[in-house]
Amino acid sequence: xxxxxxxxxxxxxxxxxxxxxxxxxxxxxxxxxxxxxxxxxxxxxxxxxxxxxxxxxxxxxxxxxxxxxxxxxxxxxxxxxxxxxxxxxxxxxxxxxxxxxxxxxxxxxxxxx
Amino acid sequence: xxxxxxxxxxxxxxxxxxxxxxxxxxxxxxxxxxxxxxxxxxxxxxxxxxxxxxxxxxxxxxxxxxxxxxxxxxxxxxxxxxxxxxxxxxxxxxxxxxxxxxxxxxxxxxxxx
Numbered sequence: 001x002x003x004x005x006x007x008x009x010x011x012x013x014x015x016x017x018x019x020x021x022x023x024x025x026x027x028x029x030x031x032x033x034x035x036x037x038x039x040x041x042x043x044x045x046x047x048x049x050x051x052x053x054x055x056x057x058x059x060x061x062x063x064x065x066x067x068x069x070x071x072x073x074x075x076x077x078x079x080x081x082x083x084x085x086x087x088x089x090x091x092x093x094x095x096x097x098x099x100x101x102x103x104x105x106x107x108x109x110x111x112x113x
Numbered sequence: 114x115x116x117x118x119x120x121x122x123x124x125x126x127x128x129x130x131x132x133x134x135x136x137x138x139x140x141x142x143x144x145x146x147x148x149x150x151x152x153x154x155x156x157x158x159x160x161x162x163x164x165x166x167x168x169x170x171x172x173x174x175x176x177x178x179x180x181x182x183x184x185x186x187x188x189x190x191x192x193x194x195x196x197x198x199x200x201x202x203x204x205x206x207x208x209x210x211x212x213x214x215x216x217x218x219x220x221x222x223x224x225x226x
Contacts (some may be wrong), residue, residue, distance in 0.1 A: 016138055019136035019209070025129055096128070104126065
């Protein structure tokens, strides 16, 4: 039996929580990767940080409603909640992603992933 | 002689710092007020919080490059750095302001100010 992880409903996604999730550059790198490359295993983000930090950062993004995480066997698969975010805060995600792409070290990290 | 407060140059405005500044609802209320009503004395925001907290919140917004603060006699006048923010992160400020307007207690606070 797989353990389901909790996610906020789309209408309960909170602006403070989303901005708090996105203010960290590691978390923005994760979001940029799933925005550009589609859903990814959690282990794909090990380029960005250590395993312990990664678990923490992905949980912060999930709890804020920015990403969805599902468990498949030993893996956690991360996808972007683009429609839910766009429905709640139109234009916010794209503005943050555009800002993240301007950041050369962060953009390089995403290209290399 | 008036003491000038430090502000980041437009091109040095950092995305992490801006999101960190805007993640707090009191700071979003301040930003929404100056966005809708133009520049205001710092004391106008006393509806939102205590004087000590207000000094802290306005400093956080200033240091992140979200607002400009100038000293006029005994007053501090706060204005929004809309063009600087729009130049650095197009669409971000408007998306956050739209989200702030959806928040009934925050929007009421701004209307009553």
